[in-house]
Amino acid sequence: MYIRGIQLLVTIYLCCGAFNEQPIKLKSMRVFITSFLISMVGLVSNGQDYSRQDSLRGTITPEREWWDLSYYHLNIAVDIDNQSVQGSNTIRYKVLEPSQILQVDLQPPMEIFKITQDGKELEYKQERNAYFVELKKPQITDAYNEIIVQYGGKPRIAPRPPWDSGIVWKKDSMGKDFVSSISWGAGSSQWWPCKDHMYDEVDSLKFSINVRDDLMAVANGRLLSIDKKNNKTKTYHWSVSNPINNYGVNFNIGNYVHFSEVYEGEKGSLDCDYYVLKQNRKKAKKHFKQVPMMLEAFEYWFGPYPFYEDSYKLVEVPYIGMEHQSATAYGNGYQNGYLGSDMSNTGWGNKFDYIIIHESGHEWFACNITFKDVADIWIHESFTTYSEGLYVEYHYGKEAGDDYQIGVRGNIKNDRTMIGNYGVNDLNYTDDIYSKGPTILHMLRQIVNNDEKWREVLRGLGNEFYHQTVTTEQIENYISKETELDLSSFWNQYLRTTQIPVFEYYFANGKLSYKWTNAIEEFIMPLKITLNGKGEWIYPKTNWQEMDTNSEELTLKVDRNFYVPSFFSNSN
Numbered sequence: 001m002y003i004r005g006i007q008l009l010v011t012i013y014l015c016c017g018a019f020n021e022q023p024i025k026l027k028s029m030r031v032f033i034t035s036f037l038i039s040m041v042g043l044v045s046n047g048q049d050y051s052r053q054d055s056l057r058g059t060i061t062p063e064r065e066w067w068d069l070s071y072y073h074l075n076i077a078v079d080i081d082n083q084s085v086q087g088s089n090t091i092r093y094k095v096l097e098p099s100q101i102l103q104v105d106l107q108p109p110m111e112i113f114k115i116t117q118d119g120k121e122l123e124y125k126q127e128r129n130a131y132f133v134e135l136k137k138p139q140i141t142d143a144y145n146e147i148i149v150q151y152g153g154k155p156r157i158a159p160r161p162p163w164d165s166g167i168v169w170k171k172d173s174m175g176k177d178f179v180s181s182i183s184w185g186a187g188s189s190q191w192w193p194c195k196d197h198m199y200d201e202v203d204s205l206k207f208s209i210n211v212r213d214d215l216m217a218v219a220n221g222r223l224l225s226i227d228k229k230n231n232k233t234k235t236y237h238w239s240v241s242n243p244i245n246n247y248g249v250n251f252n253i254g255n256y257v258h259f260s261e262v263y264e265g266e267k268g269s270l271d272c273d274y275y276v277l278k279q280n281r282k283k284a285k286k287h288f289k290q291v292p293m294m295l296e297a298f299e300y301w302f303g304p305y306p307f308y309e310d311s312y313k314l315v316e317v318p319y320i321g322m323e324h325q326s327a328t329a330y331g332n333g334y335q336n337g338y339l340g341s342d343m344s345n346t347g348w349g350n351k352f353d354y355i356i357i358h359e360s361g362h363e364w365f366a367c368n369i370t371f372k373d374v375a376d377i378w379i380h381e382s383f384t385t386y387s388e389g390l391y392v393e394y395h396y397g398k399e400a401g402d403d404y405q406i407g408v409r410g411n412i413k414n415d416r417t418m419i420g421n422y423g424v425n426d427l428n429y430t431d432d433i434y435s436k437g438p439t440i441l442h443m444l445r446q447i448v449n450n451d452e453k454w455r456e457v458l459r460g461l462g463n464e465f466y467h468q469t470v471t472t473e474q475i476e477n478y479i480s481k482e483t484e485l486d487l488s489s490f491w492n493q494y495l496r497t498t499q500i501p502v503f504e505y506y507f508a509n510g511k512l513s514y515k516w517t518n519a520i521e522e523f524i525m526p527l528k529i530t531l532n533g534k535g536e537w538i539y540p541k542t543n544w545q546e547m548d549t550n551s552e553e554l555t556l557k558v559d560r561n562f563y564v565p566s567f568f569s570n571s572n
């Protein structure tokens with residue numbers, strides 16, 4: 001998924017990028033940090049009001065905590081003429097500790113008709129979007145049990161796909177029905193009953209979709225079989241054999257044609273399947289040649305594609321695109337950039353199709369490694385946006401990759417902290433997860449100062465947290481441990497405040513004095529500079545440090561890969 005609007009805030013970019021492009025030649029100086037910068041990057045409150053409904057949705061409630069998802073069989077009929085969905089979800093779970101009340105989520109106007117366990121109908125109480133099911137059978141630790149939830153209705157029409165959930169009902173350019181589901185935003189429970197919290201992923205999934213027989217239904221994983229019915233419909237049975245998060249589950253219906261190829265990757269032969277509208281087959285066959293290029297680059301940086309068993313797919317959809325595990329949604333019009341625009345403003349963003357690269361990058365960060373709580377959404381979007389620059393670097397060289405990463409900085413707003421509020425399904429996140437996030441990862445790479453090590457860390461993340469849900473702390477601790485660096489103040493500064501540390505310095509009597517300002521007190525971060533034409537690492541703290549330059553003059557330039565403003569003045 002990408003940013004909800006294209007905003008370009010050039011100011012910070014000018015401060016941090018353009019000023020650093022030119023060496024600053026000074027005799028004796030004092031750095032002045034203009035007050036506008038401080039006001040711009042000052043702390044902004046994340047204060048929000050949350051409702052009981054937000055907590056029911058966003059908390060691991062006692063009625064969720066005692067059971068662990070094992071398997072879903074989502075079995076639905078999609079009636080396009082009536083814009084309705086009807087069917088059932090079989091929810092298999094493991095009992096972690098005995099309890100008799102189980103929470104299932106489904107949002108109006110969708111309704112639950114009946115819930116059964118072992119053929120016996122169960123009572124349930126509804127509180128807003130949550131249903132509390134009263135189980136009759138004793139729930140014994142380690143037992144696997146199932147409930148079947150029958151439901152239906154006219155799900156909400158997705159108001160702004162992919163940023164808000166529901167169903168997209170459209171016609172394609174040939175007038176054929178073109179339908180997709182979206183689960184981001186308000187959530188999967190907009191159109192199917194589930195445990196609508198990200199911490200618990202189902203281990204495997206079967207998804208059966210009944211549609212009119214002139215159309216095809218495509219979902220996650222592999223197509224198992226197609227049943228022809230007597231009523232001019234077909235049921236497509238899809239199967240996912242790996243853990244999958246809720247918002248990754250999706251169906252797409254259209255006048256599709258299918259073509260495929262096999263990519264010989266790090267883990268063997270990977271089936272790549274493409275489902276595109278019939279009229280776009282020719283264009284797609286040419287344009288999707290970017291897929292093997294993407295796989296080559298991302299397997300190099302992040303390790304094997306995480307779902308070989310379930311194949312890789314691109315599926316054409318009636319909206320821009322979305323990460324959907326093993327069934328990446330594609331709607332970028334077979335062109336490079338983001339609907340033709342370069343998100344980095346460097347020219348490099350027009351060398352690739354943004355949706356193919358970005359949404360596929362999410363297979364590693366979002367589908368493989370999934371946040372437990374949406375407050376940590378930076379993990380999905382920051383690593384994935386960072387992957388775009390790594391793609392550029394892999395195919396066009398390191399300088400091009402650096403250009404891209406630095407270009408993305410132009411979108412930073414510093415309006416809210418990167419980490420949101422926990423336990424309340426906080427969707428009011430900052431778009432900085434797409435700009436500041438990759439920027440700090442790029443800066444971290446400079447600090448590690450060993451590209452092979454950095455690649456090991458990136459690949460290690462995919463291994464360490466393979467098919468898991470994680471917290472920010474787990475990611476922080478892993479990177480700190482593997483790099484053998486104390487990064488605690490780095491994470492606290494950049495993830496938990498909106499302040500951007502400024503490199504403040506002056507030059508007098510042959511001595512360079514410097515420190516971090518606009519930073520948390522304990523902030524330490526090495527900085528690469530060019531001093532009198534020579535590359536140097538310096539180690540500013542938040543109190544003044546001093547360094548003999550053995551020179552009457554000073555030329556100082558902060559390395560462009562650091563997102564570090566450094567203001568100066570010629571006045572003595």
Ligand SMILES: [Zn+2]
Pocket residue numbers: 001002358359362380381384
């Ligand atoms: Zn994204």
